[in-house]
Amino acid sequence: MKNLIKGGIEQDGKVLPLVEEFFSIQGEGFHTGKPAYFIRLGGCDIGCKWCDSPFTWNPDLYPMVSVSEIIENVLKSGTDSVVVTGGEPLMWDLDLLCKELKRNKITTYLETSGSYSLSGEWDWICLSPKKNKRPLDEIWPKANELKVIIGEQEDFLWAEECRKKVGKDCILYLQPEWRSYKEIIPAIVDYVKRHPWWRISLQTHKFMNIP
Numbered sequence: 199m200k201n202l203i204k205g206g207i208e209q210d211g212k213v214l215p216l217v218e219e220f221f222s223i224q225g226e227g228f229h230t231g232k233p234a235y236f237i238r239l240g241g242c243d244i245g246c247k248w249c250d251s252p253f254t255w256n257p258d259l260y261p262m263v264s265v266s267e268i269i270e271n272v273l274k275s276g277t278d279s280v281v282v283t284g285g286e287p288l289m290w291d292l293d294l295l296c297k298e299l300k301r302n303k304i305t306t307y308l309e310t311s312g313s314y315s316l317s318g319e320w321d322w323i324c325l326s327p328k329k330n331k332r333p334l335d336e337i338w339p340k341a342n343e344l345k346v347i348i349g350e351q352e353d354f355l356w357a358e359e360c361r362k363k364v365g366k367d368c369i370l371y372l373q374p375e376w377r378s379y380k381e382i383i384p385a386i387v388d389y390v391k392r393h394p395w396w397r398i399s400l401q402t403h404k405f406m407n408i409p
């Protein structure tokens with residue numbers, strides 16, 4: 199149970215800082231191409247220099263929305279799958295959100311850097327570790343999918359370091375950093391040919407111009 203402070207008030211997961219929610223297609227990783235409802239929560243203190251959603255960093259910019267209202271919107275969409283993303287969603291207590299999603303037979307997917315302790319019940323955890331704030335030890339073995347962002351040559355070393363920490367069944371992805379996509383993709387293709395335990399993940403939603 200986490201009790202983070204927002205706006206001077208302790209948070210217990212009954213309300214969450216909602217940046218946006220939308221029904222779209224999962225663009226990345228193992229579940230690419232599947233429809234899902236996205237819940238994007240505010241708050242992140244990791245500061246990746248290439249972050250494509252820095253607008254999420256300050257949770258104070260977003261309204262605290264009750265879990266019951268979020269669930270109502272999920273159900274209205276007609277989806278059976280929810281991706282919780284951010285920001286860094288594990289900054290918040292996600293136990294209640296997941297409990298209510300599971301009660302409604304929704305499959306739960308988490309996108310996280312793993313730098314905060316795990317809350318919530320997840321059918322699938324996509325761990326995207328960041329060098330400047332490394333994942334907690336507890337989360338490595340729980341990852342179903344490891345997604346390492348590659349923006350420069352030295353990120354391949356980081357990817358191999360991460361690979362050694364996940365479980366043997368974890369699916370391994372290298373994903374080009376979007377802004378340097380054209381420059382880095384030849385190196386990723388070459389790397390995967392020589393290190394075939396990796397697969398390539400592309401941000402296909404960006405090619406499709408959907409959120």
Ligand code: SF4
Nearest residue numbers: 242244245246249285
């Ligand atoms: Fe952005 Fe994600 Fe990095 Fe946070 S962890 S700075 S949201 S890319």
